[in-house]
Amino acid sequence: MSTMTMPFTKPHIEDRGRRVRVLFNGRFIVDTNKAKLVWESPYYPTYYFVKSDLDPSLLREFEKLQDAQVYDLVSGDRVAKGAVTEFTGNKELAGLFKVAFPAADAWFEEDEKIFVHPKDPYKRVDVLQSSRNVRVEIDGVEIAKTNKPRRTYMPLTDVRLDFLRPSETTTACPYKGVANYYNVVLPNGKIHKDVVWYYRAPLAECIQITGMAAFYDEKVDVWVDGEKQT
Numbered sequence: 052m053s054t055m056t057m058p059f060t061k062p063h064i065e066d067r068g069r070r071v072r073v074l075f076n077g078r079f080i081v082d083t084n085k086a087k088l089v090w091e092s093p094y095y096p097t098y099y100f101v102k103s104d105l106d107p108s109l110l111r112e113f114e115k116l117q118d119a120q121v122y123d124l125v126s127g128d129r130v131a132k133g134a135v136t137e138f139t140g141n142k143e144l145a146g147l148f149k150v151a152f153p154a155a156d157a158w159f160e161e162d163e164k165i166f167v168h169p170k171d172p173y174k175r176v177d178v179l180q181s182s183r184n185v186r187v188e189i190d191g192v193e194i195a196k197t198n199k200p201r202r203t204y205m206p207l208t209d210v211r212l213d214f215l216r217p218s219e220t221t222t223a224c225p226y227k228g229v230a231n232y233y234n235v236v237l238p239n240g241k242i243h244k245d246v247v248w249y250y251r252a253p254l255a256e257c258i259q260i261t262g263m264a265a266f267y268d269e270k271v272d273v274w275v276d277g278e279k280q281t
Contacts, residue, residue: 062089062141063090064088064089066087067160068084070082070083070084071098071159072158073157073158074155074159075126076129077126080106080124080150081150082104083100086100087147089144095169096168097149098149098169099144100150101147105150109125110122110125113132114133118138118139119136120139121133123135134151136148166225167223167225170225175256183275183276184197184275184277185205186273187273188271188272189235189243193211194211195209197209205265207262210247214236216233216235217233218244222248226256227250227257229250230250231249231250233245233246233249246267246270247264247265248264249263249264249265250263
């Protein structure tokens, strides 16, 4: 992922200029063209909204903080405790609220579903072809070897498929989409859970990694052009 140094201090607020919708319990509780991106930390932004973007009948008081009021989000028989925070005392954020991302069933920017958090307009994912040799081992057993790129997405034909077992784990990335996982079962029966992942249908900007396998470098031994990575 390519990044640039943030040219501003926190909290930083930008108008998003796109339609943002938040789905909860079968209805869009937020549907607005006035969403804002707020950097609470340097890592990624969070969606904030103006007070009129959310029906107050969906809110139930949960907790009063020094500079904010926290609400439960209530729709029908569904309750997401402490899911909505309205800011009152902070000068930059006063009058805005945010919805905890995991509390909603789905988020959409325009008509595209988004995952984990909004995409940061100051970051991008680069997908580049490479001819460097990469070898992956676990406990001394070679699991994969390829001349394809790093962080290492490689064709499944370069992976020892006889060691892979499907996992029920899924995770999501705002830049690549939803990932599925494999466990690795070594010849001695030892199981390494969720060390391999792949994207069945990645987002358009990363379409080149469709169906390719990646390994957690932190959990395996990796050699690139014959040199062990540390």
